[in-house]
C-alpha cells in the first residue's frame with residue numbers, strides 16, 4: 011500500500027511540477043509581452059505568414075490543416091523551430107489589426123521541413139479558414155501534459171490493489187527486486203552483453219534497467235525482450251517520451267511480425283508506421299466503410315459551409331456536422347475497443363498512454379509488462395502514466411545523454427530532471443542494471459573519448475566499425491580529408507568571434523559557418539554524399555546561419571541543433587561549437603551530456619571547429635579538445651583563412667600573451683611526465699625536427715628546429731616558454747624580412763599546431779604572406795614576402811601593358827585600381843586595405859598555383875611563380891584555357907604528349923605525365939618517392955616494387971575526385987570573375 015516514500019515523492023514532485031508549470035507560463039508570458047513576433051519566430055515558438063496547403067477530415071472528425079510558407083517568398087522551407095507532434099498551438103490571422111486575436115487552437119500532428127499540420131478539434135464548430143489567407147501559428151502553454159502528470163501522481167498516491175501494486179513497492183524500496191526464469195533467441199545475432207541484458211530483463215520479477223550507451227543496439231535489445239515477453243503470452247505496453255522513438259520501435263517490432271498498435275500521432279509518415287496507427291487499423295476494420303462514408307459526408311458538408319453565406323443555412327449545416335460527428339464517434343469507439351484487445355504490443359508516447367485516451371476502454375489488469383525506452387529522457391512523472399498499468403517494468407536508456415528539457419532551473423536543481431532510471435540506479439546500483447558494451451557505430455577513435463569520460467572505459471567497438479573511415483564508403487576517394495576519424499579546426503587567435511549582439515540563448519559565429527562550408531565542400535568533392543553528413547550546432551541562430559549558407563547547394567545535408575539529433579547517427583558529423591569570446595564564456599555548451607550526444611552521432615568522422623581558447627575554460631570541453639589534439643588531426647583556422655575573408659580579424663594583439671598560452675593544444679598528459687622522460691622526449695623531438703629539415707627543400711632558408719620543443723613546464727613557466735617561442739619566431743621573421751636575398755622562409759613540419767598558429771599570426775602582423783603546404787605529418791608553413799604590404803603602392807609592371815594596348819577606353823576596373831595611387835598610403839591597420847590585399851593575394855596565389863602546375867616548366871615548379879603572378883587575373887579566359895590544355899599535356903619539361911587517355915598522376919607533385927615520364931625518378935620526384943617508400947616500409951613492413959608507391963593511378967574514385975575538383979575550381983574561378991565584374995559596376 012501507499013507509504014511514506016510514495017507520499018513524499020508525490021507531494022514533492024507535485025510541488026516541483028507546479029513550479030515548472032509556473033516557469034513555463036512565465037516564460038511564455040514574458041516572451042509574448044516583450045518580444046516581437048519575429049523574435050518569437052527566432053526562438054522557434056512561432057511561425058509567421060503561413061498559407062494553407064491542404065485540409066481534410068481526420069480521426070474523431072477533426073479538421074486537419076497543413077500550413078506552408080508562402081510560395082512567393084524564396085524556398086518554401088519553415089524556419090528552424092521547436093514544434094512537434096502533440097504541441098498545442100494557437101492560430102492567428104497574420105494580417106490586419108495590431109492585436110490579432112486567436113482564431114482557434116489545435117494540436118500539431120505532423121511537422122516536416124516544409125509544412126506543419128494542425129488538427130482542430132470538433133468542439134470548434136465553424137472553424138472555417140480562408141484558403142488564401144495568411145496565418146501565424148504560436149505555441150501555447152500546454153496544460154494537457156501537466157494535467158496528465160498530476161493525475162498520474164495523484165493515482166500513485168492512493169494506489170492500492172491494481173496491477174502495479176507490487177511494482178510500486180519495489181520501485182520505492184519496500185520490496186527487493188526478484189527474478190523469474192527463460193531460453194531461445196529471435197535474433198541469434200545478439201552479442202553477449204545484449205543477451206545478458208535480455209535474460210536479465212526477462213528473469214527479473216519486477217524491474218530491470220538496460221543501460222545502452224550510443225550505438226550499442228539498445229533498440230535491438232528492447233525488441234528482443236518484447237518478442238520474448240509476447241511469446242510467454244504477456245500483453246505489453248511500450249512507451250517512449252518522443253514520437254520518433256516510439257515509431258522506431260513500431261517499425262522494428264512490425265518487421266518481426268508482432269501484432270503492434272500505435273496510439274497517438276505518429277511523427278513518421280512512413281507507411282510502415284502509419285499502417286499500425288489506430289487510424290489506419292480502424293480503416294482496415296469491418297467498420298471502416300461506414301466510417302469512411304460518414305467522413306466523406308462531413309467533408310462535403312464542410313465545403314458547403316464554406317460557400318454558404320446565409321446565416322440560417324450555415325447553422326443548419328453546422329447542426330448536420332454535429333450529428334455526423336456523433337455517429338462517427340460511436341462507431342469509432344466500438345472499433346477501437348475490439349482492436350485494442352487484439353493487439354499484443356501497444357505503443358504510445360509516455361503521455362499518450364493516458365487514461366483519457368483510447369486505453370480507457372481496456373480493463374485495468376490488461377497489461378503484464380510495461381517497457382519504457384529512452385527512459386533517461388523522460389520526466390519520472392510521465393513514466394508513471396504507463397507504469398500504473400503493469401505488474402513489471404523494463405526501463406531502457408542512457409542517462410549519460412540529454413535529460414528531459416526543463417525550464418525552471420530551480421525545479422531542475424531540486425530534482426525534477428532526475429529520471430526514474432537515474433534514481434533507481436542510485437537506489438539499487440548494479441543489481442537492477444545491465445549495460446550494453448559493444449558499440450556498432452563509431453570508429454574506435456571517436457568512441458574512446460566518450461567511453462572514458464562517460465562509460466568507465468567499458469565500451470568496445472565492434473570489428474565491423476572499429477577502423478571504418480569515410481574513404482571506405484563506396485564512391486569516396488582516399489584522401490587526407492577522408493582518412494582521419496578526428497579533425498579539429500582551431501580558430502583560436504584567428505579573430506573568428508561569435509556575434510556580439512545576440513542574446514544568451516542564441517549565438518552565431520560566421521567564421522565557423524565558413525569553415526564548416528569549406529569542409530563540407532572538401533568532403534563533397536571527395537565523393538561523400540550530403541545525406542551522410544550532419545552539421546550540428548548548439549544554438550538555433552547558428553543552425554539558421556549554417557542552413558542559409560549550405561542548404562541551397564546541399565539540400566540533403568542535415569543541419570540541426572544537438573538536441574534534435576539525439577538518437578540519430580551520420581557517417582560524418584561536423585560540429586560547430588560557436589562560442590568565441592574574450593571572457594571565455596561557454597554558456598549553453600557547458601552541459602556534459604549535450605557534448606556527449608553531439609560527439610557520439612558520428613560513425614566515421616568527427617570534425618570539430620571551435621575556439622580552443624574559449625572552450626577550454628570548461629573542463630569537459632577541454633578534455634575533448636585535448637583528446638582530439640592527441641589522437642586526431644589538428645589544423646588552425648589560418649589554414650582555411652586563405653579561402654576566407656576575415657572580416658573581423660584584428661592585428662591588434664595587445665592582450666595576446668595570456669590568450670595565446672591558452673590556445674596551446676598540447677595534451678596535458680605530457681606535463682605530468684617525469685624528468686627523465688622529459689629529456690628523452692626532448693631529444694626525440696629534436697631528432698624529428700632535424701629529419702624534417704633535411705626532408706625540406708634545401709635551397710630555401712630554414713628555421714632551426716629549436717622552436718619545436720615541448721612545453722613541459724608548470725603553468726607559469728609554460729606561459730613564459732610560449733612567450734619565448736613567440737619571440738624566437740618573431741626574430742626569425744624579422745631577420746628574414748631584413749635579408750633581401752631570401753625570398754622564402756620555410757618552417758619545418760615538426761612544429762606543433764600551436765607553433766604553426768604563432769607563425770601564421772606573426773606573419774600576418776608583419777605583412778608577410780604565409781601558406782601551409784603538405785598533408786598530415788608533412789604539413790609545413792612557407793612564409794614569403796613576394797607580396798608587398800598593403801601600405802605600398804600597387805605594382806605597375808603588369809598594369810602598363812593593359813593600358814598601352816587600349817589607351818582610350820578606360821574601364822571602371824582600371825579607375826578603381828588606380829585609386830590607391832591617388833591617396834596617401836594607408837596605415838597598416840586599415841581593415842579595408844587589409845581585406846583587399848588579402849583578396850588580391852589569394853587570387854594571385856590561385857593564378858600562380860595554376861600557372862605553375864601547368865605552364866611553368868621550371869623543373870621543381872612552385873618557386874618560380876612570383877614573376878608570373880597577377881597577369882593571370884587580368885585574363886581569366888586564357889588561364890582557364892591554360893588549365894584545360896595543360897591538364898591534357900604531359901607536365902614534363904618540353905614533352906607535349908597528351909595525357910587525356912593514357913596519363914598517370916604523380917602523387918608527389920600532383921601532375922599528369924605521359925607513360926614515359928610518369929615514374930617519379932624520371933621527372934624529379936625521386937627523393938620524395940624514396941622518403942615515402944621508407945615511411946611505408948617502416949609503418950607497414952611491406953616492400954612495394956619500384957619507387958615504393960603502390961600504383962594508384964587506376965583508382966576510379968580518385969580519378970572521379972580529381973575531375974570534380976577541377977570542375978569546382980573552374981566553377982569557382984568563373985563565379986569569382988562574375989562577382990568581381992559585378993562589384994566593379996557600382
Ligand SMILES: Nc1ncnc2c1ncn2[C@@H]1O[C@H](COP(=O)(O)OP(=O)(O)OP(=O)(O)O)[C@@H](O)[C@H]1O
Nearest residue numbers: 199200201222223224225226227228229230231450
Ligand atoms: N548484435 C548486433 N550485431 C550486429 N549489429 C548490431 C547488433 N546490435 C545492434 N546492431 C546494429 O547497431 C545499430 C544500432 O542498433 P539499434 O538500432 O538497436 O540501436 P539504437 O537503440 O537505435 O541506438 P542506440 O544504441 O544508439 O540507442 C544498428 O545498425 C544495428 O543493426
Ligand SMILES: [Zn+2]
Nearest residue numbers: 916918919935
Ligand atoms: Zn612528380
Ligand SMILES: [Zn+2]
Nearest residue numbers: 900905924927
Ligand atoms: Zn611526357
